[in-house]
Amino acid sequence: MPDFLEDLGHGIYAIDTGFQRPRFDAAYLIVEAGRAAFIDTGTNHAVPRLLAALNALGLPREAVDWVIPTHVHLDHAGGVGLLMAALPSARALVHPRGLRHMVDPKALWLSALTVYGEAEMQRSYGKLVPVPAERAEASHDEQVIHLAGRPLRLIDTPGHAKHHHAIWDERSRSWFTGDTFGLSYRVFDVDGRAWMLPTSTPVQFDPDALKATVARLLAAEPLAMQVTHYGRVGGNVAEVQRLAADMLAQVDEMVAQAEALRTATDRHDRLKQLLLDGYLARLRAHGHAAGDEAAAWLAMDAELNAQGLEVWLDRPAR
Incomplete structure (x- = not known):
C-alpha cells in the first residue's frame, strides 16, 4: 500500500493529498462491496494520488459512484472537476450553496486569485476544471444516499462556511467533518491523544452557528471524527466529547x-x-x-x- 494511503478500518481510507506538507490535508475513500465514494479531494495536484489509491485497492475507476466535497474551499474541493473527468460513473454531491462553483469555478478561481496571485494559485491548486452540470447535484439536509447499500447521511453544517455539509457513516459511527469540527494535526498527538483547534478561515465564520453544528454532530454519539486536517480523531464517545x-x-x-x-x-x-x-x-x-x-x-x-x-x-x- 502506498505510504500516502492509510487504512482506517470499516472500508475507510485516508489519502494524504500532499497539499503544503505531509499529513496536512486528507481526502477520504469509502469502499463498500466493490463500490467507492470520495469525500473531499484536495487540489488538482492530489488527483494522481486519488487515482493511485484506487489502483492500490484494486478498484477500477468505474467503481466510484460519488465525489462529495464537504465544502468548496480549494484545499477540499479544488480537484473535484479534474477527478470527475477520470471517473466515468461518478456523480458530484455538493452543498446547494456551493454547487454553482463546482459547475462554473470562475468566481471561485478569481476570489482565490486576488488573495494568492497567479503564481501561487498554479503552484498550490492548478487550473480549476468545471464539473458537467448533468453530473452534479445539490445535497439537502438529512439526505441519505447509499453506497452499495451502505447509508451515508448528509446534514447542513454551517459555522466554518455556509456551503458546508458533513457526512455520517453509521457503519463506523463517525462523521466526515471537513473543517466544521476544527483541525487536528498528528504531529501534536501526545500519548495517542489528539489536540484540536478551531478554524475561522475567511469569509463566513459564525461562532453561534458553529456551536449549534457541533452540538448536532455530538447528538449522534460518534465514536470518531474524520477531519480533513488531518485524519481520524476520537476513538470513543467520551474522547470525541472532550475534543x-x-x-x-x-x-x-x-x-x-x-x-x-x-x-x-x-x-x-x-x-x-x-x-x-x-x-x-x-x-x-x-x-x-x-x-x-x-x-x-x-x-x-x-x-x-x-x-x-x-x-x-x-x-x-x-
Whole structure:
C-alpha cells in the first residue's frame, strides 16, 4: 500500500493529498462491496494520488459512484472537476450553496486569485476544471444516499462556511467533518491523544452557528471524527466529547479576544499573536513541547483565523 494511503478500518481510507506538507490535508475513500465514494479531494495536484489509491485497492475507476466535497474551499474541493473527468460513473454531491462553483469555478478561481496571485494559485491548486452540470447535484439536509447499500447521511453544517455539509457513516459511527469540527494535526498527538483547534478561515465564520453544528454532530454519539486536517480523531464517545469541549472553549476565547480588539489600530497583528500564543499554551498543557517548530507549523492557522475573525467582526449586522 502506498505510504500516502492509510487504512482506517470499516472500508475507510485516508489519502494524504500532499497539499503544503505531509499529513496536512486528507481526502477520504469509502469502499463498500466493490463500490467507492470520495469525500473531499484536495487540489488538482492530489488527483494522481486519488487515482493511485484506487489502483492500490484494486478498484477500477468505474467503481466510484460519488465525489462529495464537504465544502468548496480549494484545499477540499479544488480537484473535484479534474477527478470527475477520470471517473466515468461518478456523480458530484455538493452543498446547494456551493454547487454553482463546482459547475462554473470562475468566481471561485478569481476570489482565490486576488488573495494568492497567479503564481501561487498554479503552484498550490492548478487550473480549476468545471464539473458537467448533468453530473452534479445539490445535497439537502438529512439526505441519505447509499453506497452499495451502505447509508451515508448528509446534514447542513454551517459555522466554518455556509456551503458546508458533513457526512455520517453509521457503519463506523463517525462523521466526515471537513473543517466544521476544527483541525487536528498528528504531529501534536501526545500519548495517542489528539489536540484540536478551531478554524475561522475567511469569509463566513459564525461562532453561534458553529456551536449549534457541533452540538448536532455530538447528538449522534460518534465514536470518531474524520477531519480533513488531518485524519481520524476520537476513538470513543467520551474522547470525541472532550475534543469538542476543548475546541468550543477555544472558539469562545478567540471571539472574546477579537471583540476586545475591535477598534485597535493594530488589530490584525495583535490578534494573530494572541491566537498563536494561545495555541502554544494549550499545546504545552496538552503535554507537547510546543517550541519554534510548532509555532512555525501553526503560523498560517493563526493568520487565517485572525482574518476570519476580522471579517466576522466587520460584518454590517454586527
